[in-house]
Amino acid sequence: MATATQAPAAAEGHIDPAAAFVPVQTRSERPTSFDPADFGTPTGREVNWKHTPISLAQPLLQNEAGPHGIISVEVTAPEGVEQLRLGPDQAPRGEVFRPEDLASAIAWTQETDAPLIRIPAGVELAEPVIVRLTGSGGLAHAHVVIEAQPASRATVVLRHEGTAHQAQNVEIIVRDGAALTVISVQRWDDDAVHLASHQARVDRDASLTHIVVTLGGRLVRVNPSVELAGAGADGKLYGLSFADAGQHFESQVYLHHKGPHTVGDVLYKGALQGADARSVWIGDVLIGPDAVGTDSYEANRNLVLTDGARADSIPNLEIQTGDIQGAGHASATGRFDDEQLFYLQARGIAETEARRLVVLGFLSEIVQKTGIPALEEELIAAIEAELAAGVQA
Template sequence: MAATTTASEQVPAARTEDNHAHIDPAAQLLRTYEAPVQTRSERPHSFEPADFGEPNGHEVNWKHTPIARVRPLFAVATGDDAVQYEVSDERFVQPPLAIGVAPRGETFRPEDVVSAVAWQGSSQALHVRVPRGEEVAEPITVSITGTSAHDRADAHLVIEAEANSQATVVLNHSGAAQYAQNVEILVREGARLTVIAVQDWDRDAVHAASHQAVVAKDASLRHFVVSFGGDLVRVNPSILLAGAGSHADVYGVGFCDAGQHLESQVFVHHEGVATRANVLYKTALQGTDAHTVWVGDVLIGRNAVDTDSYEANRNLALTPGARADSIPNLEIEIGDIRGAGHASATGRFDDEQLFYLQARGISELEARRLVVLGFLSEVIQRIGIPSLETQLISHIERELADDEMLAPAEATA
């Protein structure tokens, strides 16, 4: 059932406002969310959905999203059985976390109405914890299965890797639902964690997720977003490199079909000294009104000396009528860094690659198939789980069986 706790019970270490203090008119506008917010670091946070109001599509973080299709996620679900959960190894499942029970909320702060709805609507959060110093060889798989495209569900998941541990956690989404989801990721000092979110929903599913991670000193996080199925899938990862020497590799791969909307708004915040981050997202688009959105925000904080950060997004349009929106942003508050950069490209097949393959006796259809597989495999092969990599490659090959991909396409970006 939906949670009924008050705001004061939800927000850790809530701050009391001084009613007699000077009121800054600009700050008042920000609190009511009427002032336009252009940078990711300025976005307001709240645990109350009403504080955000219903998006109208003009907001900076909603302007590329089809609001009508995601609107069912703007209100708290009335039940909790629309999605079923199964964990492959129960040894790592801890007692569920109610609102206000640590470590739930240790780092998570909702920054849009859907993440606030998911916070309120999940009275109990699934908690997966890897004990201190333990190295887990096999992936811990959380199977998340929707029961109906007409049913709503809210969820908050906490994935915690304790100090000096090592593990891989796979979130495998299938079936259909209208699903608002938060994933809170805690990577403690010296830990090495891989989180892989696979969206293999039925065609009519709607899924909006906020992944927020904090990475401690000398720890590392590898984060993957793999999106194939669903009508609308919006997964927004936010990574805080808080500890000195922390590191993150942030990857995404997707195949977008006609009428589908796949979206990721990525935020990497370099806060600690000598932090490193590499972001690479790749998508292929096929069919009329196939639409992908990638927004990459990097913030290098004022104390993040010796930072090294790079983000890139590549999109391959296979047919006319597909559209890819790609928006990289870089915000730097200190000059003493090792390096920072970003790149974005959207286009059609590489004619030189096709010519090279056809000159060696490979048919045009096979050449195009090989180019697409090679393009997306750059990300898939970094997952490190052979069975999952094979499964994803097979999925792409099934997508490419449609002869429609043969038509050269000029990308719309």
């Protein structure tokens, strides 16, 4: 089933191959393949790896199977949800997903029996599907398929806890008229490494809300790629992270407006505290030549709480048609707003409490988008615990 997108061969003649080489400049040009051998081992100079600590990711860049049972899986699903297992050649596995880096190609190869969570046509779930993944150490690979059939409504939550080195693919298919929310929560232990590739297609008049929440792990890299393929498709991509000392949290977000009259909204927020706390956000939006009437906006906001923390934010926008409703991007990274602190302290609020209120107000916008009250309460409590730990450090 291996396919690959190859760069055009250099024309014959007196051309120095090294001089003729042109690196991949945009997300849409990246090569894809199901065969790990088609990807070279990253060195850290590649455009999609240059911000990632390769030494920490190294175990997941070797095509070696780990022992089974490293990550236990517990699924809580309302009645009517279909759960199946898919081999590499069983549809709908591979209908949307195309590995675009070595780790995701290895995960595809190593996962011979991929779980499928399917929401049947016309079904509206009153409660979310909860997939709890708990690591017990070691190397793990996964490929998960989530399919929302026509006119269905559902929320699927992936919860990651414990410790592991995991390469994970999540393939999301939102068929005509369906509305799906996928929430990926990373609350790993401090030594965990998690490299995830999420790829989604949203069909005609369908909508996808995709939310990434990262609060734990040593290296966590979740890269969502969403194609708004059908006319009237809607994509909302939200993210929240809180990095402490020594943690590296990264997301490379790609939103491709392919069909006409599509709407996209991307908003990622992060907070950082402690020495060597690091966050990386790269946002790529492509408005294709047939995506007339598109309305799209992406933004990334970061709040640096202490010296020694660093946030990299790189928004990119490519427009291939002049007939759009609107498109834009924004990025901002800064420290506390002194005016906000002064305002709160002038009203008798202690500085520590004032800082807590500012951070909670900043991040709660994303928390509230989950739409699950119990999860919202849990995440607010977790953010408060992060802040308290920072004060004590």
